[in-house]
Amino acid sequence: MSLTESEYDALTKRYSQNSKPWINVPKAFLIGGGICALGQGLIEGYTRLGLPADLASGACSMTLVVLSALCTGLGIYDQIARHAGAGTLVPITGFANAMVSPALEFKSEGLILGTGAKMFAIAGPVLVYGISASVLYGLIRFLFGQA
Amino acid sequence: MELIEALLRAFFVGGLICAVGQLLIDYTPLTPARILVSFVVLGVVLGGIGIYQPLLDFAGAGASVPLTGFGALLAKGVRDAMAEQGAIGILTGGLTASAGGITTAITAALLVALLCRSRDKA
Numbered sequence: 724m725s726l727t728e729s730e731y732d733a734l735t736k737r738y739s740q741n742s743k744p745w746i747n748v749p750k751a752f753l754i755g756g757g758i759c760a761l762g763q764g765l766i767e768g769y770t771r772l773g774l775p776a777d778l779a780s781g782a783c784s785m786t787l788v789v790l791s792a793l794c795t796g797l798g799i800y801d802q803i804a805r806h807a808g809a810g811t812l813v814p815i816t817g818f819a820n821a822m823v824s825p826a827l828e829f830k831s832e833g834l835i836l837g838t839g840a841k842m843f844a845i846a847g848p849v850l851v852y853g854i855s856a857s858v859l860y861g862l863i864r865f866l867f868g869q870a
Numbered sequence: 871m872e873l874i875e876a877l878l879r880a881f882f883v884g885g886l887i888c889a890v891g892q893l894l895i896d897y898t899p900l901t902p903a904r905i906l907v908s909f910v911v912l913g914v915v916l917g918g919i920g921i922y923q924p925l926l927d928f929a930g931a932g933a934s935v936p937l938t939g940f941g942a943l944l945a946k947g948v949r950d951a952m953a954e955q956g957a958i959g960i961l962t963g964g965l966t967a968s969a970g971g972i973t974t975a976i977t978a979a980l981l982v983a984l985l986c987r988s989r990d991k992a
Contacts, residue, residue: 751892752885759884762931792978796986809891853910857944861960
């Protein structure tokens with residue numbers, strides 16, 4: 724699993740280049756905020772098409788994931804990420820990018836153990852700990868009789 | 871006018887959450903993968919104790935698009951499923967609520983990997 728290590732390194736390097744906080748933080752704010760504003764525009768649009776609020780929010784996330792996957796495939800997302808740092812990492816587009824990027828990069832190792840396995844190099848831990856935390860939350864609710 | 875206000879609220883809140891992530895990258899040894907995991911778990915906690923919902927009501931996509939929103943969605947899924955199905959909801963709620971986003975990401979990642987050519991990241 725040394726590849727995971729080097730993937731981490733590559734990602735770390737990609738997101739922490741030019742470490743100048745006074746310029747990095749505003750850039751992350753502007754680009755991250757811009758992605759969220761785009762998402763809000765999508766929510767408004769889907770609401771106008773008649774979707775209820777929670778479905779509009781879900782459709783917004785799915786649209787952003789598809790856009791991020793396309794931009795990653797075309798090599799655009801990584802170019803933006805070079806400047807935006809956390810601005811492109813923290814939104815759901817960054818989660819999609821973290822799946823698409825290794826899925827594409829490790830295609831050379833095969834569709835099963837390359838693409839299929841490596842797409843979860845970073846998304847996997849996010850799902851493992853996110854879902855586990857939600858189960859723990861459910862257990863706590865259950866113990867306190869709020870089921 | 872209402873539309874522009876909603877866009878601005880999403881922009882500022884979403885931007886601030888990303889700025890926090892950038893501060894963590896610049897000032898702590900946290901790697902991006904750890905930041906993603908931390909944000910999702912933080913979202914579950916904030917969603918669980920009820921702090922995140924007001925932020926969602928205020929900022930819309932500004933709170934739902936960052937990964938903290940994904941965490942809050944997992945917590946909300948568990949809460950809703952428990953209200954409907956009881957204890958089984960502890961195990962079904964999280965993935966049920968987030969199925970759309972996760973399935974879209976998996977399918978999109980596979981399609982892009984099949985259709986696009988890998989490029990060097992020099």
